[in-house]
Amino acid sequence: xNENGFTSPARLKDALTEQMYIANDEISTVVYxxxxxxxxVLLEGPAGVGKTELAKAIxxxxxRELIRLQCYEGLDETKALYxxxxxxxxxxxxxxxxxxxxxxxxxxSLKEAADRLGQEEDVFxxxxxxxxxxxxxxxxxxxxxxxxxxxxxxxxxxxxxxxLEVLSDFQVSVPEVGTLKAIHRPLVFLTSNNTRELSEAxxxxxxxxxxxxxxLEQELxxxxxxxxxxxxxxxxxxxxxxxxxxxxxxxxxxxxxxTLDWAKALxxxxxxxxxxxxxxxxxxxxxxxxxxxxxxxxxxxNPPSRDRRQDNNSLGTPRWSN
Amino acid sequence: MDQRIAQFIAALRASGVRxxxxxxxxxxxxxxxxxxxxxxxxxxxxxxxxxxEANDLETFEKLFPMFFQASQPPPMTDATKGxxxxxxxxxxxxxxxxxxQLRQMxxxxxxGEPLSQQEMNQMDQMMNMEGMTDMRYxxxxxxxxxxxxxxxxVRKAMEELARMLREMGMNRQQVExxxxxxxxxxxxxxxxxxxxxxxxxxxxxxxxxxxxxxxxAMNRPFRALxxxxxxxxxxxxxRLAAALRTRLALRLKRAKTGQLDAKGxxxxxxxxxxxxxxxxxxxxxxxxxxxxxxxxxxxMRYVSELMLSMLYAIxxxxxxxxxxxxxxxxxxxxxxxxxxxxxxxxxxxxxxxxSGHYNTDLGQSLENFTKDFLDKxxxxxxxxxxxxxxNNFNDPRLELFQRVSRRSRNTIWLNPAPxxxxxxxxxxxxxxxxxxxxxxxxxxxxQLAGAVxxxxxx
Numbered sequence: 001x002n003e004n005g006f007t008s009p010a011r012l013k014d015a016l017t018e019q020m021y022i023a024n025d026e027i028s029t030v031v032y033x034x035x036x037x038x039x040x041v042l043l044e045g046p047a048g049v050g051k052t053e054l055a056k057a058i059x060x061x062x063x064r065e066l067i068r069l070q071c072y073e074g075l076d077e078t079k080a081l082y083x084x085x086x087x088x089x090x091x092x093x094x095x096x097x098x099x100x101x102x103x104x105x106x107x108x109s110l111k112e113a114a115d116r117l118g119q120e121e122d123v124f125x126x127x128x129x130x131x132x133x134x135x136x137x138x139x140x141x142x143x144x145x146x147x148x149x150x151x152x153x154x155x156x157x158x159x160x161x162x163x164l165e166v167l168s169d170f171q172v173s174v175p176e177v178g179t180l181k182a183i184h185r186p187l188v189f190l191t192s193n194n195t196r197e198l199s200e201a202x203x204x205x206x207x208x209x210x211x212x213x214x215x216l217e218q219e220l221x222x223x224x225x226x227x228x229x230x231x232x233x234x235x236x237x238x239x240x241x242x243x244x245x246x247x248x249x250x251x252x253x254x255x256x257x258x259t260l261d262w263a264k265a266l267x268x269x270x271x272x273x274x275x276x277x278x279x280x281x282x283x284x285x286x287x288x289x290x291x292x293x294x295x296x297x298x299x300x301x302n303p304p305s306r307d308r309r310q311d312n313n314s315l316g317t318p319r320w321s322n
Numbered sequence: 323m324d325q326r327i328a329q330f331i332a333a334l335r336a337s338g339v340r341x342x343x344x345x346x347x348x349x350x351x352x353x354x355x356x357x358x359x360x361x362x363x364x365x366x367x368x369x370x371x372x373x374x375e376a377n378d379l380e381t382f383e384k385l386f387p388m389f390f391q392a393s394q395p396p397p398m399t400d401a402t403k404g405x406x407x408x409x410x411x412x413x414x415x416x417x418x419x420x421x422x423q424l425r426q427m428x429x430x431x432x433x434g435e436p437l438s439q440q441e442m443n444q445m446d447q448m449m450n451m452e453g454m455t456d457m458r459y460x461x462x463x464x465x466x467x468x469x470x471x472x473x474x475x476v477r478k479a480m481e482e483l484a485r486m487l488r489e490m491g492m493n494r495q496q497v498e499x500x501x502x503x504x505x506x507x508x509x510x511x512x513x514x515x516x517x518x519x520x521x522x523x524x525x526x527x528x529x530x531x532x533x534x535x536x537x538x539a540m541n542r543p544f545r546a547l548x549x550x551x552x553x554x555x556x557x558x559x560x561r562l563a564a565a566l567r568t569r570l571a572l573r574l575k576r577a578k579t580g581q582l583d584a585k586g587x588x589x590x591x592x593x594x595x596x597x598x599x600x601x602x603x604x605x606x607x608x609x610x611x612x613x614x615x616x617x618x619x620x621x622m623r624y625v626s627e628l629m630l631s632m633l634y635a636i637x638x639x640x641x642x643x644x645x646x647x648x649x650x651x652x653x654x655x656x657x658x659x660x661x662x663x664x665x666x667x668x669x670x671x672x673x674x675x676x677s678g679h680y681n682t683d684l685g686q687s688l689e690n691f692t693k694d695f696l697d698k699x700x701x702x703x704x705x706x707x708x709x710x711x712x713n714n715f716n717d718p719r720l721e722l723f724q725r726v727s728r729r730s731r732n733t734i735w736l737n738p739a740p741x742x743x744x745x746x747x748x749x750x751x752x753x754x755x756x757x758x759x760x761x762x763x764x765x766x767x768x769q770l771a772g773a774v775x776x777x778x779x780x
Contacts, residue, residue: 029362029366086589204342
């Protein structure tokens with residue numbers, strides 16, 4: 001990592017591995033492209049596949065500060081960009097009353113006093129009283145940063161439109177202060193769980209990266225890396241089971257983070273084998289809905305007869321959603 | 323290369339992936355950055371710049387090899403290698419028994435020669451490939467081509483050849499080896515043909531003239547829409563739903579009561595030296611609420627897909643939407659929309675509620691509704707009925723309709739039938755109409771858009 005960022009996708013991938021994040025070629029190439037083209041990356045995929053984690057790992061790998069903006073319904077400019085600190089302004093006015101009095105005492109007419117006051121105006125509308133929210137912080141930072149806009153699909157469409165403006169040229173005009181321009185273009189990541197369609201305009205400005213559930217080998221590698229205490233044999237069994245659970249029609253399929261939690265639970269319990277009693281006591285780490293649990297128990301402990309399985313297949317693979 | 327990429331983008335567009343000019347420019351920039359040497363990186367840089375929707379990834383993956391896989395001849399083995407002169411002679415003798423065309427083909431298979439460009443071109447001329455602009459035709463087209471190349475006959479001839487060679491006293495193992503090699507070669511040739519068919523279709527897609535705008539489709543009646551128009555319309559419907567949402571939000575945001583806004587008050591009263599002279603309150607944002615019931619009976623079938631897609635889009639935009647579909651009874655369909663994508667959920671609903679003969683019963687459906695779901699309607703919700711009001715002379719249950727209509731903020735009826743037909747035959751439209759706040763005829767998309775625009779004026 002040097003001043004100009006990563007020099008190739010392969011270097012980026014290595015740097016991510018150092019941060020304990022296992023990236024495939026697709027992830028490293030897209031992130032590298034985003035750095036080269038200066039475009040935000042839109043990350044989509046099921047919950048818990050490591051979208052947010054990716055942004056964090058990149059920030060660590062690049063040695064940059066991570067600035068995070070969590071979106072929610074009703075998020076607006078004052079929460080995302082900047083706000084004037086009225087209370088502080090008011091307090092300063094009160095405290096400086098004496099001083100102001102002295103300043104204005106020398107003036108003769110009312111007009112003169114107003115002019116005099118006008119000259120001091122910028123004191124009250126300076127950066128001192130500007131409360132910086134994540135977006136402005138990313139723009140004004142002296143060091144290059146990584147900006148993570150998390151769960152953009154939860155914000156309103158109006159906020160999305162506002163975001164477009166900021167993301168396109170990284171400058172903001174504050175009427176009282178003037179235009180503030182980014183010194184360094186931050187690396188921007190947007191994540192979405194697809195709870196609603198994002199606007200075409202926003203998508204157009206981003207590079208698109210879809211992260212799906214990992215393959216068995218990839219997931220195993222993650223488990224081995226993050227929970228090295230777990231025996232290789234048990235790790236493989238556990239991951240195989242999780243992969244099998246994902247093929248079932250669940251309300252919420254287990255994510256990678258849940259696989260890791262489960263692996264840690266297995267280590268804590270000193271489990272030797274994935275037998276019925278171990279599963280019974282730990283399955284709730286993986287599955288968070290009562291109906292999912294019941295279904296998993298039914299299918300794992302008494303394998304269904306052939307025709308019932310066919311029934312299940314006819315439902316098709318569930319679309320990822322959450 | 324640039325030419326090829328541009329063609330690829332055109333083909334993607336023709337397959338329904340929405341790609342703007344800016345995005346294709348991005349793709350070129352990305353390729354410039356990454357180079358074209360590494361095929362995987364090339365593919366990924368194109369994909370991340372061009373495709374922005376998970377559903378379109380599949381189209382991309384299907385089309386990509388048609389444009390950027392060097393169409394190398396498939397690997398084939400030469401079965402005649404390692405034959406003794408005697409065996410070669412036997413083979414030549416046996417081959418002489420077949421017709422000229424079959425013999426040529428079989429020699430090719432024996433020697434492991436792929437089809438030449440010239441032969442492919444000949445094949446193309448035999449096929450009528452105009453209008454083949456969907457990758458779904460690939461397998462079909464490949465089979466047609468195989469038939470044009472007499473593959474079924476060749477297969478028979480191969481068995482025949484094996485039999486003849488055995489009779490002529492050739493070593494059984496040798497015969498078996500020959501036969502297996504020929505089959506493998508034929509398989510390879512089939513792959514070659516399949517790839518060629520795909521490329522031909524992809525080429526067609528790339529050359530397809532750009533579609534006329536949505537404008538043309540806007541004014542065409544719903545009955546006369548083609549599959550492709552539907553695709554356009556679905557997009558348009560999505561836009562409409564988004565428009566509906568902002569409009570609703572604007573209308574409902576006006577009311578100003580509620581909590582004291584401390585910051586706002588402080589700000590406003592700075593000019594009075596901090597003495598609170600003006601009080602500011604938070605805006606009360608009233609969330610729009612919609613309850614829709616949609617007729618999907620036989621008489622409405624031609625628009626039901628579109629209407630259901632619209633319901634889906636609306637629900638996507640407005641979280642408090644309850645959608646119902648009815649024929650002879652009513653079903654709550656919102657849950658379907660929650661966990662499936664649009665086309666899938668619409669298909670599922672339509673197959674779940676098959677249309678029957680003359681069984682529409684709005685009265686009965688209204689009864690279901692008032693019995694089980696009346697709580698969905700309150701003074702904030704807009705009640706929308708989509709249907710033609712044709713009730714098969716069943717009891718219209720006007721009193722129930724009136725009850726629902728009174729509870730709601732506004733009642734709107736969208737009817738795809740022309741206004742002149744309202745009240746004729748079994749249509750109860752005119753009986754229901756007095757209880758509706760507004761009624762609209764929506765037989766094409768322009769009218770639907772107009773209705774949506776008018777929806778919230780009251």
